[in-house]
Every structure is written in C-alpha cells, then in structure tokens.
Amino acid sequence: MPFLLFQVPYLGNGMAIGLNAVIHVIISHGVAIGFTAMIVVAEYLGVRKGWPGWEEQAARMLKPAAIIITGVGAVTGVGIWFTTSALNARGIGSMLRVFFWPWFIEWLVFTLEVAAILVYYFKWDAWAGERRKYRISFGAAYVALACVSAFLITGILGFMLTSDGWPWSRSFVQAFFNPSFPAQLLLRLGLSFTLGSLFALAFVSFARLEPGHRRQALRVYGRIMLAAGVLSALFGVWYFAVVPSRFKTHAVFSVLTSHFSQRPHLFWWANGAAFLLLAGAVVAALAGARRAARVLVIPAVIAAAALTAEYERVREFIRGPYILPGYMYSNQVLLTEEAYFRDKGLLDNSPWFGLAGRAGDKTLEAVYLFKQNCSSCHTIGGLNDIVDRVRGRSLDGVYVIIGRTHEMVPFMAPFSGTDEERHALASFIYDMATGKTPVRTFYLPFPPGRDGKR
C-alpha cells in the first residue's frame, strides 16, 4: 500500500466515513432537495396563487434551511473527501480515476447550487413585487441543480454495488449507467421529497402560524409526503429487485449485526414501527390536526432519519467485500494483489512498512497486517471489535478463520499475506483476546516501538 493506514479510535474507519456520509445524506436529500422544494412550493402558493401566509412562511423556512445547507450540508459533503482521503486513500483515489468527469461536473453543479441558494436567500427581501418571479426561479433552479447532483452521485454509488461488466470492459458508460442506477436515483429523489415534506410538517407544526393557515399547510405537506412516500416505497421495491441476490441476502444482517442477527423479528418490528410513525404523521397532517402532528412529527423525523441511515448502511454493507467491484477489496487491497501477497508477502511489498524501518518488530508487523487487512471494518477495542469477534477461539482456530474469511463470510475481504503473516496476525489477535497482551487501539499509522518511537 503506498499510503499510510490510520485507525479511527472506537468508531473505526468505515463507521467514521459512514457517520459523516449519513449526516450529509439526510441534509442533502432532506433539506437541500426536499425541504427547499417545500419552500418553493410555499412561495409558489403565496406568490402565484395568492394564498395568504404562504410567502411569509417560505421566508421563515428559508433562513434555517440556508444555514443548515451551507453550514452542515456543504461541509459534510466535502467532508466525504476528507474522511476518505485520510482513511481510504487508495479507494477514493482509484474511484476518482473512473469517475473524474462526473465528479468534476458535480463540482460545477454544486457551485451553481450554492450560488443559487445564496441569491435566493440574500435577495428575498430585495426582490419585491413583480421581481418575486425571478426569486422563485432561483429557488426552483436550486432544487433542480440539487437533483442533478443526486443524478451524478447516484451513478457512482450504484457502481459500487452493481458494477455490471465494468471489471472486464472498463467502460465508463457501463460503470455509470449500471443496473441499479435508475431505480436508486428515483428512490433517492422520492426519499428526498418524503424527508423534505416531513421536515416542512415539523416546521409548520411548531412555528407560530395563523391556525387556518397552519391547517392548510399541514394538509398540503401531508399530501406531498403521502405521494412521495408511496412512490419511494415503489422505487425501493424496484431497487431491491435489481440488486443481485448475492448482495441482497445480507441486507437484514447489515442492520441487525451479529448482536441481533438471531432475533430478526426486531428488524421487522423496528421498521414497521418507523413506517407506522411516518404514516401517523401523514394522517395527522391530512386531518389538519395540529396537536397530533406535534406529538407525532418529531418521532417521525427521528424514524425517517433512522430509515435513511439504515438504507445507507445496507447499501454500503452489502457491497462488501469490494469497494471497486472487480478491482479492489474494501480493505484497499487489489484483487490481483491478494494472490500476489499470498506468494510474496504483504509486509515486504508495502512501501510504508519498508520506509518505517521497523522490520523485525513483531508487534508492528502484526498491527500493520491488521490495519491493512481488517481495519476498514474492524477496530481494536471499539465498534466491531476484532478481539470480541475471535474471543474464545483457539489460536489455531483464529489462524484458520483468518485464512478463510472471504469464503466463510462472503462480505469479508480475503486475508492478504503469506502463511507466516497469517500466523503473526492470528497470534496478535489471539493474545489480546486471551488477555496475554493488553487491548490497544494503535490508531497512529505506526505504533510506538520499544524505544518509544512511533
């Protein structure tokens, strides 16, 4: 590996990337696309239809939206580059080669998006009278541009799960317009409008509004949420229909994890409860019932955020063990390198390990092997703790398991390294699991050596 391997303490690398990405998705989908669309709807009803109270409501909705979009949404969006460049450099660097132009165009679109939302926000009061027509077009343009962003990113995300014939053809068209692309795009747009209308319902339920207007607003947003929610469900069915069984079969496990995998009813109950909450919020909104909406809408927002996080978790998990299917495993080892390292050794062929000049340091060797092979998903002493995973197994058992990871658990990448390296990693983990050596995170690329040096 030509890059350094850092380990995020407790959370782990995958979870750190995922956490930032999920926050970004909730904001980019729910606020940037969905909630802003609801602001444009409110402005349209106020300005074009002349419905009283709607334009003022739109203005009040816009301020928090602008702050959140530009303050959290944009930063967490760029944050994906930060987390991946630090934790998955080889993966993101390679993806960037395949999808440079979609990402570059996405940057242009992103720039226009930000410019549009700034004009929309800052010119709100300045553009009065007939000029309000221009203002509304900026809001609509912003939503349209955000949808274009979703289009560009969905092609890349879809590739990571259904790369189709790309490993053989290396065709960009085949990679971008992959089998899950259209269904996922529609699903994401549907989710955006569902989340956006739900956020709008939350705003309308709690903001100080004239009672008659509030009832009307609840009904309007309730109808939009119902339509978007039903469409999302249909697109969701379509999406999961096109995802190959090889990946889909791990969907429930990805949510339950090994902690709850033997109680799968929890998955259905939790999801059922979340959908009931969303349905309850819609019913309360359609009835124009403010009190019921107030009671239900916050739990519904939490449920919607959890469902969004769940979807992203499932999508990211089931693509395992690949980050670039047919090219690179999720631990940044190339498919060809796995076989090569088995013959020639991982440590001897890792530039950084050689540069560090710590050959012969058994701890460092094992830590490096762990980081390269396991740390994209596992931690030491944190979430998905490797020590917990093997605790109780015999040393030879750990050795066998390490050598059969991919065969035994299909979403795990295979071990890369020689038999001797496999033994070294097994002993390292086994010793921690049995308490022979203390459990330590080793978050820095190279842990302190005997002389105190890193």
Added chain:
Amino acid sequence: MSPLFGLLMAYPLPSAWRQVLLFSGFYFHMTLVLLALGTAFLAVFYCLATCFRAGSFGQGWDRGILRTFMGFKSLAVVLGVAPLLLIQVGRTLPFFNATGLFAGLWMLIIVLLVVSFISFDALGHGMQVHRLLRLGLGVTALVLLAAVPGIFAAVLVAAENPGLWIAILEQGFFLPGSLMFHWAARYLHVLGAALVFGAFFHYFFTSGGDSGKRAGMKGWLLAGVLVQLVIGPLLIVSLPSEMSALSVVFLGAGLLTLAVFVRLVAGRRAEAGRFGLKSSAALLLGVLLFMLLVRQDRQDRAFASLEASAASLGRARAEALAPYEKEALAKYREDVRRAYDNAPTIYGRSCAFCHGEEGDGRGPEAGNLAVPPEDITQIRASRPYLLSVLAGGVRGTAMPYFAVFVRGKLVDLVAYLDERWGVVGMPPPVSGVSPADLEQAGKLYSERCASCHGPAGVPTAAAEKFEPPPPRFTEYSLLPGRAMEVMSGGYHGTMMGGFAAGLSPQLKKALVQVLYDLRTAGT
C-alpha cells in the same frame, strides 16, 4: 499497464490542464477563504468593541460584517472542492500521504468548520443572545475556524517535504523543528492575508460610506500588510529549500504589486480616507496571484522527483501483478455469481473447509486444528442445541460463531444438515445391552464422567470453564461407534481423555446407552 493495477497511475486529463485547473481553482478558493476568515476576525473584533463600548462606530457593526460570512464561507467550501479533486488526481502520492500523516487533525476539520459556520451564521442572521454569550460564541467560533488553515498548512508543508515523512511519523502529529518554524510562518502569513482581504472588503461593502468605519478598516488593512511584511521574510528564511529563479521572479512581482497597492491605499491621494475599488482590488488580487504562483512553483518542484519514482515503482508492481490477473478475475466472476442465500452454499463455503464436503470432519483445514472438527454425520442433537452451537460457536476450538448469518439461514442450515446426515433427533438405542452392564456403566459414569459431564449430563460449573467445555448430553449425542471411539481415545485437544480405554466392548456399549438415557431423561 495492467488493467487490474493501473487506475491510480491513470490521469483523466493532460498534465497542463490539471495544473491550470488546480491553480485557478485554488486561487479562487483561497480568495474566498481569506475573505471568510478576515470577516470572522473583524466581526469578532467589533463584537468585542460593542460589548465594551469602545468606539462609536463599532456598535452593532459586527452583525453587518458577519452577515456576509455566509456567502464567503459557502463559496470558499464549494470552490475548495475543485482543487481537492484535482490534487487527488494530479498529486496523488504526496497529498494522500500528507493527509494520512495528519489523518486525525485532517478529519477534525469537518467538526471545526461545522461548529464555527453554524455559530457565525446563527449570530449573523438573527440569533439574539446576551452580548457576553454572543462574544463567547464568536470567539469560540473564530478559534475553531482559525485552526483550519493551520491544519491545511501542516498538510501542505508535509506533502511538500516527503523526505521528512518518517520524521513526522516518529513525532506523531508534529512537524520536525525546522518545518515547524516554516509552518508557523506560513500559517501566520495566511492569517495576515485574511486580515487584509477582510478589511479591504468591508471597507467598501459594509461600512456604508461611514468615515469612521472606513478609517477603522483602513487601519486593519494596513496593519495586515505590516504583519505580512514582518512575516514574509521569516517565511522566506524558513523555506526548507532554496527558491528557484522563477519563484524569485514571482516573488518580486508580488512585492512590486504590493508596493503599488500600499501606495494607493496609504498614499497622499488616499489621505481623505478613500481609494478606488477597481484598481485596488485588482492589485490586491494580483499580490495573491503572485504569492500563490511562488507556492505552486515550489510545490511542483518538490513533487516532481517523488512522482517520478512512484511511477517507476508502479510500473514494476504492475508487471509483477500481471500473472495474477487471470486468476483474480476468474475468482471475482465466481464470487459475484454465488449467493449465500441457501444452506448448501453456506455449508459448502462456510463449514466444509473444516468439516469436509461429506461432513466427516476431514476438511482441508482440519489438519491445522488441535481440536479436530467434529464428524457431523455422527451427531444426533436437538435442534435448539445445534442452533446455539452455530450461533455462538464453541469456546476453545476453531468453531466460530455464525451469527454473521441471520436466524433463518441457520435454521435452514440445520435442516440441510439433518436432510443429509440426520443430525436432528435421538440416536437409535444400543442393542444387546444387559441390565447388569447398564447398572455397572451407570456406576462408571458416576465415577469417571460425572465430575465433568455432570450427574445428569449437564456439565458441572468447573467443567463449563474448560476450553472447550464438554457437550450437554441432555441435548447432544454421538452415534454409538463414534461415541465409543471418543470414550476410548479421548478427544484431541480437549480435557476429554480415553477414560474408557480399558473397558470391554459390552461395557462401552452400555456406557453409550447411559448417555442416551441421560438424553431421554433430559428431553
């Protein structure tokens, strides 16, 4: 180039284009960064002035200044994406390794930016709080925001000095002494420039023509320039390597432009407190342009040799990997066609390498294990017991937990094992066992077995701590032949010895029946 290796060595656009786009993207990004940072600093200063009633013009002006922050910071972020993309493509090795060296701090930028942005925007767009709380929040947000260019400077300093990467690693998140001085000068240089840019903007756009405000901003502007003139030489002195002729030319042009700018801003014509926007803005942007050109030239030279050696190493690795390509793609093709949604696949892939394709415990990994995998064909156990073993594994052996498969898959797996080898249920009774043998075997069980396996077939508390613990005879049995084999020869790698080695075949059969009776009693 091997299609299975070369992605990182591919360039989606020609080098010249990469350079031009990277530079221009960075230039626009830096301009907005300096405006945002300068705005934040000035807003906090005037907030301080408001709090302590210093200066009549300061009252409430901080809100006016801060209101512009949203635009600057949003555009700074979005314009930062292009250089981020391009540096990852064009300067892959130095950039990614520098972010790796400072990974923790690099990712902390997300938190720093979110907190400071939200705080500043809330304060600038209507959040009403007590003035001291406002000041506290503003100062906190400024400190967090000001930390960001410090981290960026550290990453870029590291990227430009690959020869010192190991030294940086050895010191954790710190630069070695010589680079630390350079970093400090570079960081302060950015802060000074932010002050100049912020003051310049607010002189024209938020002072509203107020002469007092303009005078204040002009003071900040000149102070910022003075800071740059002090730090500039320190920065040059601290450079880790000599400047190229091209860099010297750019530096000279930058200083000349700065001199003209200062003359315009502080000269006689500006004594009345006014100077023209267009000419001064062009000069200021010109100074930034030349300074960034110096930086770019130095960076290009620093990266050149590293990238050349990386490319050479990459080519060598690609050649080495070429023979493995066919195998890798064939394996991938098989993998994506195989779904672990059925018991035969799960058994074949997840179990058979130890337990064998035929379930006889003779899988290819069996020889590596001190506790041999059990011969599944000989097992007769209750369904819940088998499920518990599958879900939880067996402590002290290689048997892992298979909770990586949801319950339904394990239920199907047990059904599959039962279909192939009849593992679920009771073993057939042992024939030809006399009551006397049975009685004697019962006594033997109490004497030799019960201390571990328990009088009723449930392991004792002490035995439960063994690794592996004994099986529960109330739920688990082996067919007679295998059971007698274990009694006589023990179970390798466990506490189970060959306790029945010297017994007659009849007594062994009776002992097996005793175990079966425990099973019946347990049921």
